[in-house]
Amino acid sequence: MHTTPAAQAVDAAAGAGPALKAAIVDSFVKLTPRHAVGNPVMAVVWAGTLLTATATLAGWTDAGFGWTVTLVLFATVLFANFAEALAEARGRGQAASLRRARKDLVARRIDETGAETRVPAAELRPGDLVAVAEGQLIPADGEIIEGLATINEAAVTGESAPVLREAGTDRSGVIGGTQVLSDHILVRVTAEPGHSFLDRMIALVEGSNRQKTPNEIALGILLAVMTFTFLVVVLTLPLIGGFVGIEPGVVLLVALLVCLIPTTIGGLLPAIGIAGMNRALKANVLAKSGKAVEVAGDVNVLLLDKTGTITHGDRQATAFHALAGVDASHLRQAALLASLADPTPEGKSIVRLARDEHDTCSAPEGAHFVPFSAQTRMSGVDLPGARIIRKGTLDAIAQHVQTLGGDIPVELRTRVAQAAGKGATPLVVSDGRYVLGVVELSDVIKHGIQERFARLRVMGVKTVMITGDNPLTAAYIAAEAGVDDYIAEARPEDKLAIIRAEQAEGRLVAMVGDGTNDAPALAQADVGLAMNSGTQAAKEAGNMVDLDSDPAKLLAIIEIGKQQLITRGVLTTFSLANDVSKYFAILPAIFAAATPQMAGLNVMQLSSPASAVLSALIFNALIIPLLIPLALRGVRFKPAGATELLRNNMLIYGVGGVALPFIGIKLIDIALSTLFTV
Numbered sequence: 075m076h077t078t079p080a081a082q083a084v085d086a087a088a089g090a091g092p093a094l095k096a097a098i099v100d101s102f103v104k105l106t107p108r109h110a111v112g113n114p115v116m117a118v119v120w121a122g123t124l125l126t127a128t129a130t131l132a133g134w135t136d137a138g139f140g141w142t143v144t145l146v147l148f149a150t151v152l153f154a155n156f157a158e159a160l161a162e163a164r165g166r167g168q169a170a171s172l173r174r175a176r177k178d179l180v181a182r183r184i185d186e187t188g189a190e191t192r193v194p195a196a197e198l199r200p201g202d203l204v205a206v207a208e209g210q211l212i213p214a215d216g217e218i219i220e221g222l223a224t225i226n227e228a229a230v231t232g233e234s235a236p237v238l239r240e241a242g243t244d245r246s247g248v249i250g251g252t253q254v255l256s257d258h259i260l261v262r263v264t265a266e267p268g269h270s271f272l273d274r275m276i277a278l279v280e281g282s283n284r285q286k287t288p289n290e291i292a293l294g295i296l297l298a299v300m301t302f303t304f305l306v307v308v309l310t311l312p313l314i315g316g317f318v319g320i321e322p323g324v325v326l327l328v329a330l331l332v333c334l335i336p337t338t339i340g341g342l343l344p345a346i347g348i349a350g351m352n353r354a355l356k357a358n359v360l361a362k363s364g365k366a367v368e369v370a371g372d373v374n375v376l377l378l379d380k381t382g383t384i385t386h387g388d389r390q391a392t393a394f395h396a397l398a399g400v401d402a403s404h405l406r407q408a409a410l411l412a413s414l415a416d417p418t419p420e421g422k423s424i425v426r427l428a429r430d431e432h433d434t435c436s437a438p439e440g441a442h443f444v445p446f447s448a449q450t451r452m453s454g455v456d457l458p459g460a461r462i463i464r465k466g467t468l469d470a471i472a473q474h475v476q477t478l479g480g481d482i483p484v485e486l487r488t489r490v491a492q493a494a495g496k497g498a499t500p501l502v503v504s505d506g507r508y509v510l511g512v513v514e515l516s517d518v519i520k521h522g523i524q525e526r527f528a529r530l531r532v533m534g535v536k537t538v539m540i541t542g543d544n545p546l547t548a549a550y551i552a553a554e555a556g557v558d559d560y561i562a563e564a565r566p567e568d569k570l571a572i573i574r575a576e577q578a579e580g581r582l583v584a585m586v587g588d589g590t591n592d593a594p595a596l597a598q599a600d601v602g603l604a605m606n607s608g609t610q611a612a613k614e615a616g617n618m619v620d621l622d623s624d625p626a627k628l629l630a631i632i633e634i635g636k637q638q639l640i641t642r643g644v645l646t647t648f649s650l651a652n653d654v655s656k657y658f659a660i661l662p663a664i665f666a667a668a669t670p671q672m673a674g675l676n677v678m679q680l681s682s683p684a685s686a687v688l689s690a691l692i693f694n695a696l697i698i699p700l701l702i703p704l705a706l707r708g709v710r711f712k713p714a715g716a717t718e719l720l721r722n723n724m725l726i727y728g729v730g731g732v733a734l735p736f737i738g739i740k741l742i743d744i745a746l747s748t749l750f751t752v
């Protein structure tokens with residue numbers, strides 16, 4: 075595992091002074107009413123702090139007790155602010171290193187006449203053409219429209235191994251700030267200035283436009299409702315108390331309220347969400363929203379396309395197999411003619427192989443090239459004299475030949491099966507209504523993919539490969555890669571339909587793809603992960619981009635999403651369980667003195683009512699900073715189904731959440747009564 079500049083920045087920031095200092099300053103800045111109202115639970119604590127201060131000033135309570143309570147409440151608010159500020163400061167550390175990748179670049183813009191002008195990268199607009207040569211930095215996000223180049227993307231991805239990007243393929247996308255190592259390319263700019271993926275990511279991690287996830291919003295509402303309920307309960311206490319002759323003072327009531335409301339989770343909630351985004355970036359994934367990351371935690375089905383996603387996608391022609399009775403040179407020449415104007419890697423590699431075998435023929439005058447499309451799944455050339463040469467998938471060519479009145483030789487199926495049985499893609503070549511044979515295209519499965527699909531299975535995620543390739547090749551690659559299921563001969567709309575069908579059955583679907591033909595599916599999926607190497611259409615359609623172009627990266631995102639959901643869940647459980655114990659610590663302090671019958675409630679035997687109240691409040695405040703590391707790092711995670719994870723964690727954090735305050739409060743009480751005589 076390599077570390078990205080972003081990841082290094084996080085690690086540095088974690089131990090470093092500047093982030094800590096910034097977070098401390100921000101904790102005070104966040105005291106402003108505008109920020110405070112965004113978090114109802116903590117807003118109540120903040121209001122309570124002002125109330126106890128007023129009550130103490132007015133002399134309604136013992137000054138020492140009143141000021142101590144006020145101080146502890148104030149610290150509680152600051153600790154919660156600090157949790158959020160620290161998460162943000164870490165994000166800013168990441169953003170700063172991303173920004174360095176996008177320093178002031180100069181672009182060589184090419185106008186319609188082909189003339190070149192030098193302009194600052196900030197002036198580039200979508201549609202502009204820029205030339206980038208060996209050694210130069212790519213000035214903006216875009217798509218290569220001419221040429222191919224090896225590119226060093228280390229500035230953005232942290233991966234120093236050069237990657238190949240090529241016009242007209244599913245690997246045509248380039249990122250601003252990365253460097254061309256060899257060759258020369260023409261790039262069409264695709265991003266508005268200030269709206270590149272990096273810019274958007276920087277904005278996200280800096281929290282300037284952080285959108286809460288639906289889960290976070292739902293929990294926020296629940297916490298606000300609970301807070302309001304407890305507020306009503308505590309406000310009615312003086313009335314009830316009046317009947318039994320107790321009049322709890324303002325300070326005691328505020329203390330009770332703060333102990334009852336879910337301050338722990340209320341204080342840590344924003345930090346958990348921000349930390350999730352930070353972790354996604356650390357994994358080299360640019361998520362367009364935190365929601366996408368979190369939804370990933372619940373995904374049931376993962377669809378992947380084959381070429382370029384499960385395999386490297388650099389399909390190369392390795393052999394011509396002519397059918398019996400067909401001249402080997404006839405097949406080779408037909409394949410060559412059908413590929414001379416085919417800009418795809420498949421087409422180019424066929425030309426190369428034919429040339430290697432010393433075929434020299436060139437396209438005759440008046441040849442009309444028919445480009446490949448994922449729709450027709452074939453390509454070819456129409457030559458003068460109504461000679462129609464095609465190459466494509468078995469089913470596409472079979473149908474094509476039959477409409478021309480030809481037959482499919484039995485031998486063809488055997489030839490196709492032979493190539494497919496090795497995991498290669500067989501392209502069938504036809505000349506008029508005659509099938510000539512098969513071109514074998516070899517591709518390589520990405521390394522280490524099998525173990526990661528196995529891990530996904532353990533987490534209850536089903537993996538399905540969807541490919542435009544034939545069923546035999548699909549079956550071979552599916553078995554090699556270890557996916558659970560596969561669908562072959564799929565056109566773009568089939569990919570879309572499959573996702574819709576899964577969603578209609580209530581499943582959450584993730585899609586990983588790189589091609590323009592994957593774009594509709596990437597947009598429809600609940601989680602659409604585009605390969606950074608992919609086309610601009612794919613990257614725009616998805617809701618996240620993997621800078622490493624690793625399809626198994628979804629595993630990391632699912633884990634981050636699950637971890638975020640679990641972390642929020644267990645801290646909520648812990649927080650609520652905690653409050654139960656605090657209630658038992660503080661209630662006797664309020665009632666037991668005046669009502670001896672209440673003495674039975676005094677299970678904790680704390681040294682005095684004042685000490686009981688202070689101990690509970692101090693525990694309530696301290697638990698927030700103590701849990702910040704857990705909120706930022708996330709709870710420990712091992713692959714398992716969601717229900718199992720939930721059950722285990724609920725047990726630990728629920729029972730622990732009830733027990734811990736009893737111990738903590740008792741210890742604080744002993745310390746207080748030893749140090750002071752409260």
Ligand SMILES: Nc1ncnc2c1ncn2[C@@H]1O[C@H](COP(=O)(O)OP(=O)(O)OP(=O)(O)O)[C@@H](O)[C@H]1O
Pocket residue numbers: 378379380381382416418420421446447448449451452453465466467499500501540541542543544589591
């Ligand atoms: N340049 C080409 N000319 C003719 N046929 C091609 C060409 N490129 C690919 N094909 C054939 O068309 C099929 C469908 O291609 P498409 O790009 O839609 O899907 P794919 O790349 O095979 O699969 P995936 O959807 O997993 O990327 C390929 O499997 C191949 O058999």
Ligand SMILES: [K+]
Pocket residue numbers: 332333334335336337338653694
């Ligand atoms: K509380």
Ligand SMILES: [Mg+2]
Pocket residue numbers: 244379380381382589
């Ligand atoms: Mg593809």
